[in-house]
Amino acid sequence: MSGSSGSAFPFPLKNTVSDIDRAVIEQLLLDGRVTVSHLAERIGTTPTTAKLHLETKLAGGGVTVVGLVDPSLLNRPMLAYLTVHTLAAADVVASRLADTDDTEWIAATTDLNTVICRISCRDSAALVAFVDDKVRPLDGVRSVTIHSILRWFPTPYSSLGTPPEGRSAVTWTSNSAPDRLPRIDATDRLILESLQDNGRASLTSLAAACGLSVPATRQRFLHLQDRSIVQIHCCISPELFGFEVGATLRVVCLSNSTDTARSLARLPEVTWVTQLSGEYDLAVEVQCRDTAHLSDVYRQVVTMPEVGETELHQYDSVVKSLFRWSH
Template sequence: MLDAVDAVLVRELQRDGRATFQALADRVGLSRTAVRARVQHLLETEVVRVVGIVHSAVVGAGVSGHVLVAVDGAAREVATAIARRAAVCFTALTAGPHDLVTRVRARDDDALAGEVDEIRRTPGVRVAEVVRCVRIMRDAHSVVRALTDVTLDDIDWRLLRELQRDGRAPYTRLAGIIGLSQAATRARVVRLMRSGVIQVTGQADAAALGATEVGGFGLVVSGPMRRVAEAVTRQEGVRFVATGFGRYDIVGEVEAASRPELVAILDAVRAVPGATVRESWQHLEVVKESYAAELPERPPAARDGVGGAHRDGAGSDR
């Protein structure tokens, strides 16, 4: 369990993974040197990993589905097999109406259907039911904002690859990799972040932050779905919300420091006007949680001539 200062630092890195040591020091009231030492310790012990998450539309994975799986036999073996698929970004063993849940990202609906078919063919899978996510309202681990028009070149692509590996890579090192000045490199990174192409954030060990309980819920809605989803998103402890169609109108995840707190969060969701919790479940074990995209060697425009501008329907010095 982290002390109060480290907990604030982790939360700040989740908000802005490239926040300067001075900005972090101002936030917690310590010296820049002390904050640098604390942040480096958090990174070295992997309490938090600062990574760049590339917008799914940039890498041609703009469609996602939440898959509810029932199995015959050992659920962990099935979950491990499903988690090996590159399109699967999240898999967890659960207690409740499903044996496990998983999230899949794909190029389009046909590709998503193909991925779900592959999950159904996994030995031990009895039923796999998909909720097609139409709009991601909140996701603590991926970019949900709309993209502005932006054209990516080979240099941008190299920056994206490096920031995926290390979101806090110094501008001096990035400049050496791409062969530009530090000022030009910083300008490119800022443009990529402000346009929504990449979000640099801290991925934290939830248990270290005291979030030892994680669960999910599926809602059916009466009234305007968007308004209900926005209200659910505002609830404390909710880390993922998506609208869609299938078994649920809205699917979501919550995290809490204790089971009573988890119950209280779900009760707050139930209290949202127009929302009915059809089912809820508890995550027993997260088997996979990875949002790094498999980037091609070159951006789409340079690779196949389809055009480098993308549209989805602040960086700082070190």
């Protein structure tokens, strides 16, 4: 079987992942929209077998293919973390928040009284309205702290998926200036919204979403991809690597926060680094094998000379993860 050397994997996959599934995932890392026929040829199996394993992994086997789009292009440039302090069990509040449209990612923490939530909104007024109208009134919510996200820094293994060589993941600054954004129209936006939900959406389904013919839709899609307005990215569940423990570290920087963010983004366990407004300068998301591994990563971060006060939130459960403005 060709293409299964594992060189594209950020970490070794668990031994329970079969050779053919490893090969399928590796090809998705290289090309998230690889066709079944090309997949079968590359991994040395039949199209029927390739299709079966591909569909199994995408249907709940720990692999998601998404289209990465700057949220400013989708009229949702205001990005924020919410720290929700609860009176009731945090997982109950987290589940209620998961039903709201603006939430992109939600985790309940192991202290059982904190929920961390990432959201995207149209503007600051929409952000405040979301918090006041949909979060604070929830049963069990005691208080909410808003941290606006100012900038995101790519990591080598963002969402535990490795971009092909020579391609970086999408980067953005929150509330990007309109004159710096690429020009797209309403039809492009419909295609991007569909790809954001499913990076492997067929040209037929994209055509139905945007109202164009399939050839015209294909031309639009290729144009968007060539301009890096959308990048197709394969995200791998951390459990496939044996990474069962996740956490967010919030960091106060003692020197240049941009340099510190870039240093932290190079750590292999780090999957997100964002620059924040408020008490903490950075939010750093990590995935680890177990609590001992998390402790090692935490000690590595807090002993960096440019890192000051640090707050650790270990996840008890992640109840929503849409990868919409993952990288």
